[in-house]
Amino acid sequence: MGATSASPRGLVLLVAVAMVAVSVVSPATAFPSGLPAAGSPLPNPWSAFQNLSGCHMGEEREGLGKLKDYLSHFGYLPSPPSSSPYSDAFDEYLEAAIATYQRNFGLNATGVLDTPTVEQMVAPRCGVADVINGSSTMDRNSSAAAALRGRHLYSYFPGGPMWPPFRRNLRYAITSTSATTIDRATLSTVFARAFSRWAAATNLRFTETASASDADITIGFYSGDHGDGEAFDGPLGTLAHAFSPTDGRFHLDAAESWVANGDVSRLSSFGSAVDLESVAVHEIGHLLGLGHSSVPDSIMYPTIRTGTRKVELESDDVLGIQSLYGTNPNFKGVTPTSPSTSSREMDGSAGAGIRPGSGFVGLVAAVVLLLAL
Numbered sequence: 001m002g003a004t005s006a007s008p009r010g011l012v013l014l015v016a017v018a019m020v021a022v023s024v025v026s027p028a029t030a031f032p033s034g035l036p037a038a039g040s041p042l043p044n045p046w047s048a049f050q051n052l053s054g055c056h057m058g059e060e061r062e063g064l065g066k067l068k069d070y071l072s073h074f075g076y077l078p079s080p081p082s083s084s085p086y087s088d089a090f091d092e093y094l095e096a097a098i099a100t101y102q103r104n105f106g107l108n109a110t111g112v113l114d115t116p117t118v119e120q121m122v123a124p125r126c127g128v129a130d131v132i133n134g135s136s137t138m139d140r141n142s143s144a145a146a147a148l149r150g151r152h153l154y155s156y157f158p159g160g161p162m163w164p165p166f167r168r169n170l171r172y173a174i175t176s177t178s179a180t181t182i183d184r185a186t187l188s189t190v191f192a193r194a195f196s197r198w199a200a201a202t203n204l205r206f207t208e209t210a211s212a213s214d215a216d217i218t219i220g221f222y223s224g225d226h227g228d229g230e231a232f233d234g235p236l237g238t239l240a241h242a243f244s245p246t247d248g249r250f251h252l253d254a255a256e257s258w259v260a261n262g263d264v265s266r267l268s269s270f271g272s273a274v275d276l277e278s279v280a281v282h283e284i285g286h287l288l289g290l291g292h293s294s295v296p297d298s299i300m301y302p303t304i305r306t307g308t309r310k311v312e313l314e315s316d317d318v319l320g321i322q323s324l325y326g327t328n329p330n331f332k333g334v335t336p337t338s339p340s341t342s343s344r345e346m347d348g349s350a351g352a353g354i355r356p357g358s359g360f361v362g363l364v365a366a367v368v369l370l371l372a373l
């Protein structure tokens, strides 16, 4: 089903996003204003989950209700009745939801909230759900999905929404930038590069247009609740989200420390820096109809490490998008190695690099100060 026809709850499941990575380097303007003062830990909306490590069936622990909210948001649990929020009891439903999550992310499907699982859960990620309308877009064991995709792990949104054949030249507009300090020219460059990754593999073409009314796709930065039922959550947590075809909305959390220029991998100590282009490539996949993939190196994997650049389509992404839109005869195929793919090797356990530290803040302050001089 398309996001445009979804109920508010369906929108919650469909929309969302946030994957990301980073890279800042030069311009201080690539950072949003209002970075935390040096010494204060950067907040992560999910960091409290780390206190739940080791929890298992039968226990009752404060915070498990919040973890259920998280799993519900990404489709692993049904929403509770509005009159009674989730309890802190570790019941069989939570155990089953955790096991599904573990299968999707290549973890041991024990249903126990072990440390690797918690580390994966607190990693910054795309806000789009992994399980939509009860079917896991990432389930490599789903017989229906397997029949549809062969042995591949890419996925579609339920119903396979895509841009129709008469819409192969898509126009995009960068429509809401007041919440970011990244300059307009830089944004145009970054998003053009991100779209070009998908254009290279298909017959789709993308052109920037100045007018939202003239655009198929709109891109904007927003803070907190911005009217589509998918409120952003501040630094880290969910980074961005996008709607399935032919909705065309792509929203980025303005509170992230977006890096729009330079080699983010050289700034890996920047514990909350997220590479804008990396997240853009991922979200464009959603705009075109792809769901999440279980392949850790793929662009459509739901999480991304901070300080990491991941912009090149992996073979799973290419097969997925070409199955929807056909092949660009000039496409040279997936490049097996490159400077950016080498940084992907660190992506596997997205949780490892996301904890904020004062070192990041101090480094940011130093860069800003140097540029100001």
Ligand SMILES: [Zn+2]
Pocket: 016, 017, 018, 019, 126, 127, 128, 282, 283, 286, 292, 300, 302
């Ligand atoms: Zn996503």
Ligand SMILES: [Zn+2]
Pocket: 222, 226, 228, 230, 241, 251
């Ligand atoms: Zn939104």
